Amino acid sequence: MKAYFKKYTLQFKQPSGTSRGVLHTKDTYFIFLQHNNKTAIGECNRFVNLSYDDKPNYEEKLQEVCKRLPNEKENILQELKEYPSIYFGVEMLLKDFENGCERILFPEVINEDGFHIPINALIWMGSKSSMQKQIADKLKIGYTSIKLKIGAIDFETELDLIKFIRKQFNVNEVEIRLDANGAYTFNDAKEKLQQLAAFHISYIEQPIKAGQWQEMAALCESTPIKIALDEELIGVIETQQKENLINTIQPQLLILKPALIGGFNGTNQWKSLIEKINGSWVITSALESNIGLNAIAQYTALGYTSFAQGLGTGQLYTNNIPSPYTTDVNGLHYNKNKNWDVSLLQ
Helix, strand or coil: CEEEEEEEEEEEEEEEEECCEEEEEEEEEEEEEEECCEEEEEEECCCCCCCCCCCCCHHHHHHHHHHHHHHHHHHHHHHCCCCHHHHHHHHHHHHHHHCCCCCCCCHHHCECCEEEECECEEECECCHHHHHHHHHHHHHCCCCEEEEECCCCCHHHHHHHHHHHHCCCCCCCCEEEEECCCCECHHHHHHHHHHHHCCCCCEEECCECCCCHHHHHHHHHHCCCCEEECHHHCCCCCHHHHHHHHHHHCCCEEEECHHHHCHHHHHHHHHHHHHHCCCEEEEECCCCCHHHHHHHHHHHHHCCCCCCEECCHHHCECCCCCCCEEEECCEEEECCCCCCCCHHHC
16 A cells, blocks of 8 residues: 655636636645555645645645555544645545545435536636626526625726626525625725625625634624635634634634635534534635545535535636536536546546
């Protein structure tokens, strides 16, 4: 039995605008565990300038993990809390290994038709015209949940884009989700939330920067729109610290990105905490390849909900790993009659 890792650079089909600039490529890491001519695969999705484990010694840590994995297996997880993306990679690798190295991590979610999960359509940051075209294209094919990244262009222009949707579809026909990525000051956010409320927004992610617990708590207490925490969860590792955050801020929702919060285990902890205060959650991918997306999708299907999740980035890349997944207006679909092709990783 041997373990090793490989760095892999995903190539975007077209430049994609995010709060961290325009992305042309996205590096990720795959870890492998080989035994008896079978290979289990996990993805360690370190996100530069965002992941808590975006550290200079990342590859050294991966090397150490691969050296110890064959003998220690799941016992190594307890030492990886400071490396949430590696934790998640090891979790999915071991799930794959346990289930025959066929990329089936949770067999119970796959029925004769595979499975599907409803998803929102994501509108990437860009000029007003490019964002409006994205919106028009998604609405034309029938998406009923639209998520806009805001805070990069001026607010009036963003309001115009929201009005563009609401002139065509009411709140019962199309839901609008917003992601501010911490773009606003506290006072700014209070005013903008009031203006946005007129358009029946489903929720807004991270209106102010992470780390301002008291200010975020004040917003959540008086907001006319549900507030979801996203970046706020990154780097909050200890259980007591997680409880303190939820009890202090009292958010309405959490955006759960397994690669950034410690995989299945970390996601389970956050789900439990938000449900204790009658809040809810949305599971979202973070530009993984189809290997990571597969793990997140199967995990998400365990707690199936008709509420659209934030999955479906698999079609962004020219060199993604061919998989049984497709996305369309009805959601993310797993077709068990389609095969994986991991030859790109060899």
